[in-house]
Amino acid sequence: MANGLDENSHLPASLRVITLNCWGLKFLSKHRHARLTEIGHQLATASPAPSIVALQECWTQQDYLTIRKLTQTVLPHGKFYFSGVLGGGLAILSKWPIEESSMYRYPLNGRPAAFFRGDWYVGKGVACARIRLGDGASADQVVEVFCTHLHAPYEQDDSYLCHRTAQAWEIARLMRLAAERGHMVLGLGDFNMVPLSLGHRLVEAHSPVRDVWRILKPDSALGSARHAAEKARGRPVPSARECLVEHGATCDGKLNTWKWSKQLRKELDRGRESEVDPDAPDEGARRLDYVFSYDGGGGKGDRWRVESAEVGMLMRHPTLKCSLSDHFSVEATLVRASGQKTASSSPSPPMTSPLPSSTYDEVLALISLYEQRERKQQRVQLTHFWAQTAISIGCFIAVWWSPANYVAFILMLLSTIGFGAGILNGLMGFLFVESELKALKEFEYDIRTARLRAKDGAGSS
Template sequence: MNNIKAEVATNAPGTDNALLQLPSSLRVISLNCWGLKFISKHRHERLLEIGRQLAQASPEPSIVGLQECWTQQDYLAIRALTKHILPHGKFYFSGIFGGGLAILSKWPIEESSMFRYPLNGRPAAFYRGDWYVGKGVAGARIRFGPARKDVVEVFCTHLHAPYEGELNDSYLCHRTAQAWEMAKVMRHAAERGHMMLGLGDFNMVPLSLAYRLIEAHAPVRDVWRVVRPESALGSAESEAEKARGRGVPSAGECLVEHGATCDSRFNTWRWGKQMRKDLDRGKDSEVDPAVPDPRARRLDYVFFAGQAGQRWEVEDVEVGMTMRHPTLRCSLSDHFSIETTLVRQEASQTEKEATMSSYLPIETYDEILAMIATYNLRERKQRRLRLTHFATEVGIAIGCFVAVWWSPHNFVAFLLMLLSTLGLSAGVLDGLMGGLFVGSEIRALKEFEYEIGNAREQARRGLRSSH
């Protein structure tokens, strides 16, 4: 433990890459740990148990991506428990409070990077924290074989959450832009001829706009839909699933067939308040696998693409980390993990050359451009309101300072000074947000708009040339 504490990112000394043998399979795990300091209940105890479960997992994991692992204390504890099977790791620093991302590996990490998303929430929403943690993509270049191309580039991320629901989601533009950035880094890795893994809590459901953007602009596949292409496109309450008319699946089916990592009935953190209180008092409840589960959905993913000259296929995929804490009896996180085994095969010549991305229908790019335009108008209005508030508070403060001269009593003067100080402080904050942050956000929107417009033009040219 002390040796690990000496350096947050560690690689076992004396590793000779020339002695590496190309593995025939990879076991990959992605888990949102729900490790919010001071907020997540039983945080350290739960993350310790996550470390123990990783250490005891069978088959042994080769690569693990963690999200919401916010503290180095928790990361180092997990590293200490798993160092015999995952001797290499990296804890990623980002934003004001940290990005909560970590990658553990069986093989050496040759290079790492932390790319922060240009569009990443709003500082005014301090109670949500996305802007303050600096969400982005944690990257690790991992060598698992002796040849030059025997590299897997791992990207771990956590996209902005849809706090307001799908129909009124004002953060949809941010999450879509983040999915676009994630698709770009994965595509670039594939173009370098390396194997690629995209892990994380994407806060999206299968075949949503962000999902389609990733699969179209990065030559990757979603491990779950490779094995179960007819799995659910969201919770049974979503419009996409209602349109399919399949009814409400059971809690067991949601785990086994649909890969529901979030809002499962089996997860104690999704239980009602009374059931959670009973659990804290030692009164446990068992969930019948046959009970309908209308809210369960899949938000966590493993995307992959093979390296040049090699084809990797999905041998199995499952929802993991469904066990309870042995003494607390609570779930280990408010999410379950996605776990998959990828096996190596020789690629055909066609597959060796298939690293180009595809394109979405023109209407989809138009939909994204319309969304950007709508959000742009919203932010420009917000900027005007904030700057107006700032100017108003400056005028009020000046008025209070002048009024102090004619104040008949010290008490009235004190109230005027207090009003001017508090009002001007709020106005300055709003002025900074409107003048600096919103301006920066609008510029990032312009970049996103250009890139989507450029992709639309390329898709149009491709459509024209195919006819």
């Protein structure tokens, strides 16, 4: 034994971690297969070589297998995760074998009525993988990886904020349980939230993980220059280069060709590139993609410390000249601390750090507002079901007195189509909304419990 570590366990001196939203929507994402093939090539030739890679919006097995084939020498192990009707779009690649994996589907996850958005159908959740870095049996040789893609905002008023907040709570719970097992934890993915937003605060308060970018750059931006929290800081609009280097902006920036105007993208398709001044102000760039980490030794760098974090995958496709995705990657290097402790010698760290009661009140208000919205939606759906049932019965009765066959046909057609739509709304009203409201009640209970603990902690101090 040396420094509490078995010399034969061959633990790596560093970990290179990458997370990337690939934008691999089948039939919808332009140049999908060509771009994801190039992403695989870039991962395979990256220096330093990646140790663990988390991919989001890698929807098809064809794209996943292409990336696996290209990265076989540096990332020989991987898992494509299945979820929902259309798949979760999540994948994890690793330098070391995946000992155990699971797919946890979020209880609150979109609405089937919003079929044009698809979040409910893809079954968004958390792809979980347990990876052993060494060949020993101790807890300090295990890293648990959690890859996710939280619900997108879509609308101006962001009616899905409740979903995303509940999802942040769920992944925080999973990461906390992994930390309680004494394992290193990595939370990777497109969280669709800006730094220090409600979901971000819940993740860091109710699990011991920390946002690696803010570890190194605690004064980085809290959103785009247009975001209210960032405006309140009264800072000048950062340049496109600063958004990448200082603030970790992974999407919606000027340097990503998929955020260019339609005319500029048409010009690019014709082979005419446009120059973007990296020193020009960039109001839209923001950070939605994260690497959260917990070192497994109390969160104080006893086992691993964050050495670097940067935005990656900035290169263009060699022939198409477009960006490889509508997101850039987040890439972090963690190095093994020299004074590493064993799991048994490390004191048990607190897994949570309660937020102010006002924060939990904010979540409870959000839950209440969303519950009212869903109950109203349920009433509309069930009213439509019962009304359409009555109309369909009326149409069948009217057929008896139909003056002509074509009138009877029209009545039967209207009855069939209308009743079909009514049944769909009835199923959503009776089944889906009820299950969603029950999941919401569970989330509300958790938040109320957390609020009580926070209040008791404040009182005892």
